[in-house]
Amino acid sequence: MSEKKKITVSIMDGPFENARTVTALRLIDIAARRGYDITVFAYEGAVSLAFVKQTAHANAVHGRDAAEEDHPLPREWIAALLQTATANGGSIDWINCGLCVDERGMSEAIPGTRRGSPADLLKAAEAADGTLIIGTR
Amino acid sequence: MAQYTFIASRDPFESRESEHTMSLAGELRRSGHEVTVFLVQNGVLGARKSSGSQGLSKLAREGVRILADTFSLKERGIDHARLEDGIEPAELDLVVDHLAEGRRVIWH
Numbered sequence A: 001m002s003e004k005k006k007i008t009v010s011i012m013d014g015p016f017e018n019a020r021t022v023t024a025l026r027l028i029d030i031a032a033r034r035g036y037d038i039t040v041f042a043y044e045g046a047v048s049l050a051f052v053k054q055t056a057h058a059n060a061v062h063g064r065d066a067a068e069e070d071h072p073l074p075r076e077w078i079a080a081l082l083q084t085a086t087a088n089g090g091s092i093d094w095i096n097c098g099l100c101v102d103e104r105g106m107s108e109a110i111p112g113t114r115r116g117s118p119a120d121l122l123k124a125a126e127a128a129d130g131t132l133i134i135g136t137r
Numbered sequence B: 001m002a003q004y005t006f007i008a009s010r011d012p013f014e015s016r017e018s019e020h021t022m023s024l025a026g027e028l029r030r031s032g033h034e035v036t037v038f039l040v041q042n043g044v045l046g047a048r049k050s051s052g053s054q055g056l057s058k059l060a061r062e063g064v065r066i067l068a069d070t071f072s073l074k075e076r077g078i079d080h081a082r083l084e085d086g087i088e089p090a091e092l093d094l095v096v097d098h099l100a101e102g103r104r105v106i107w108h
Helices: A019-033 A044-050 A074-087 A098-104 A118-127 B017-030 B041-047 B051-061 B070-075 B093-100
Strands: A006-011 A037-042 A091-097 A113-116 A130-134 B003-008 B034-039 B065-069 B087-090 B104-107
Touching (some): A019 A037, A098 A113, B003 B041, B034 B093, B051 B065, B051 B087, B093 B104
Parallel strands (some): A006 A037, A091 A113, B034 B065, B065 B087
């Protein structure tokens, strides 16, 4: 039986801003479906991805109420990823950089995520089979 | 021999930095390393046959594996038949494969 794979992904972009977020979550989803152990280190604006108070809204331009608009919320995507990993025998350790959280007042994150430091990223990278750092450029 | 995978996410017509990444990929290949360039997001815009895709085609001839994310192609309405010679459509799963294999995966 082969040893379970571990990968680490670091992301920096805030929600609703850049396609990098979608690509990062797609990568994490693929690894979660494989049952990998995944560490995600969210820093700078990316600590907002798991912010618990993200709220769907209506869109008057579209003429839709909140339910019809069905606005996508990254916190829901992350919750789904956590469930996918567990269901496939893997795990996601989603770490929000504490300094970045404090700067932005983003201390309320969804269950299953935690606060950490760049030292956690270093440890995760050292333990991982592969690490991908996704910057903002 | 090391194995490198570059993830090229930027529109090559918008930023000259893409050229630097491709140049590095070529230099690594010529130094004997195994190199893959995975185009994603607006990076796939450079995969269409055009004057801007000749650099990628040249890299492919040198032995760099050039792949374009099928999801990104579909998002942008780029049919696989429009891809430059030497560029193949591929699933994003390949990047996860490379991470799990311990290849050096570099985002740009």
